[in-house]
Amino acid sequence: MKKKYVICGVSNRALQMFIGPMINEFSKESEIVGLLDSDLYRFTICKQKYPLLKHVPTFSANQFETMIEQTKPDYVIVAGRDDTHVEYILKALRMQVNVITEKPMVTNAKDAYKVMQAEAESNASVIVTFNYRYSPFHRKIKEMILEGKVGRITSVDLNWYIDTFHGSSYFRRWNRDRKLSGGLSVHKSTHHFDLVNWWLDQKPEEVFAYGDLYYFGPEGELNPRKKASRFCGNCDDQRNCAYHKRWNPRSGSNSVRDDHLLAGVYEEIPYTNYRPDACIYDEEISIEDTYVAVVKYDGGSLLSYSINFSAPYEGYRLAINGTKGRIETTEFHEPSRIHFNYPEQTIDYFPLFGAKETIELVKNPGGHGGGDPILLEDLFLGPDPSRNYPILAGSEAGAYSIAIGEGVWRSVKEGKPIKIKELLFQQEKVTNHCTK
Template sequence: MKKSRREFIFSISMLAASSTIPLNAFAFNESKKLKVALVGTGIRGITFWGKRLVDEYSDILKFVGLSDINSSRLEYGKTYIGTKCPTFSSFEEMVKKTKPDLIIVTTKDSTHHEFIIKGLQMGCDVLTEKPLTIDEIKCQQILDAESASNKNLIVGFNYRWSPYATKIKELLAKNTIGDLVSVDFNWYLNTYHGASYFRRWHGEMESSGSLWVHKATHHFDLLNWWIDSEPNEVFAYGDLEFYGKNGAFRGPNCRTCSHKSTCEFYWDINKDNFLKKLYVDHEHEDGYIRDNCLFREDINIYDKMSAQVKYTDNTVLNYSLTTYSPFEGWRVAFNGTKGRIEAWLDIPYYENATMDEAEKHTSEMSQNGKEEVTVKPIVVHKLWKQFETINVDMEKSGHGGGDKRLHDKIFINPEIPDPYGRTAGVRDGAMSILIGIAARKSIESGKPIKVSNLTDLIPKAKRA
């Protein structure tokens, strides 16, 4: 009974199975809580997948193990999360000794596949932070491992769960603008948030697969879900023209740089007490410098990116990602046979923006849940008719309210059917990164890339 109970808990949590038995009907006590193990104690791991789970769901789950290669950060993470579970430098030892029901992977992107595959092979269900992985070879290895196991894998896509994104999905699903023809999607990272990727390991292709994968996986997942089809072919342009070798000067890192007084990007990490305690105080163990120079020579990802994606249902997507915009926000337009939908968030010219650009990302990532609900517009313009503005209630914090809704679906309301299909499995994770991987290959070759040539997944005209 114990094994079937665990399988039931996670299968309904992760994949929204058809069972109508509510999770709370089992009246779990301390010995029957879902046993969770976390590998990777960076900021996303200890906040969203750590402390928030302890604060909000301790009655139905408990951490049984934490693992990281940095032992001192591991101990800090344990304290921050608020758990008394044991810690491990060895992932395999943690799994063998603690026998978790669920493993959460929040390590460096290039190592996701290692822990996903080992977790599945060791008989555990696995939840991984986005992106699924960074290249098509690792992607295929994950697909094979998931297929060979009797366990489940989910990718933690949270943007789907924000009320604003969900309203767009609802309008498209209702055929509001007829058959979809094309989509224009532009994402703007400002000189605070955008720059932060180039300070970290994300600026190195071998660690992140570039922002085509690490960041754009969010966007491509949203687009695949909105369009309700899978990508068939990708053609892209990209270059590194601002950060990295393009800088007029450089230093070892911001703290020790001789150009502090003249560099517009100078950032004092020691003024952020949380980041100092999480990273600076432990960098002596693994050498991970959180405030690296934006202009160091080993940055080799793209800082300007544009792609055209043809979907299997013949919808065409025009996509761009800007990494040093004066503002942070995004806009999307859907063109259909009966009209057009336009949506945007945080475009300062379209709204009375009051938040400082430096605070935008911090606010979005916040998990305090105390922010007041705001109203954001979506414009629907049907052919030969006046446009209509639809107002949507949403929060700014927690990825537009998506974070808490994703958690509630996984841990509180798995039995409630979701008409929008927001739970993301391994195929969703693969299809989102394969667009970015194909874009990289297109830039390198100067040719369009067929998604079907990357793994054994055959894109479908209608999402699986």
């Protein structure tokens, strides 16, 4: 029997990640019965792209309860702008409807706590789509840890690099406003910190971090000149902007296409009141572009983490150290944007006493290192029965990833370590104090 779904937030991510596959690959198992968004033009784009949705009813942002009452869905898929997630997740849980939410689940620890509490009081549940867990390399690392290959994990080193194309895109869009995104430490925590939390199967206790805005904002070293309210589409400084020139030839054609960002430095679809080509040097930018952090876990493991949002190439370097050995891997992302030769990704295992092993994995196609298609199978077909460890994430995993991300930028601003439980459960303390 088909399950019924409504989509809250008809974003590019919703179109690519959920709506398209549900129509093209999972139509026997799923049916889209409602679309909700604050921008009515997004419905037009969606139905032009997917004519089978022609007669699906649409609802404005304040019609959530009406949509649920009329369509009676089994699941609400939340895929709008990050700051809108919490409203629809909480409403769905109160109306006893299951939730599948894009990551980040919410944008701050306070809202994460609200979601956990609401889920505890509801008959419905929350699934957070941590697709990066599903990469074949990341699943293999999890399996090696479960097999005891590294023993008790003592430390993890994770260094992440976002290239000048992808990295600068966050500073052209709404992500650059912390009120809307939680900042990039929260946005990326849903990949990076969740991965480490999942591999370790431990809860973070404390984080200390440094960070700043080095590349973007009005003081960015490569800013052609200080000027307010510029947009890439009609900027007089285009030919003096190193970031624009790198990815946009003088002919005007796009030098790169990216499934995640659609095309060029700004999307081609003219959504209502949305300009994803704002200047990367604007004064309105309120987030950081570089972080270095240390996280302590309740099982004794330590994480050393860094991320740079303006690197020459995209990828990461990972090492996991334990009492029986070490795992290493290096991944280069987006080969179309790398201008040098680089090795294929492997996993190297170094036993503490013994010979090195190099593991070459069969890769699978799809976004996020091949993780998206396998996640979708788990969502719409049910978890793979041959997998002997949990991988689908709930609200608690979503909350702890966000708490680390918020802890990172708070530590940067406050210059002190941040206790994760104090950050995540601060609302519980306030509630208990008020009821005494």
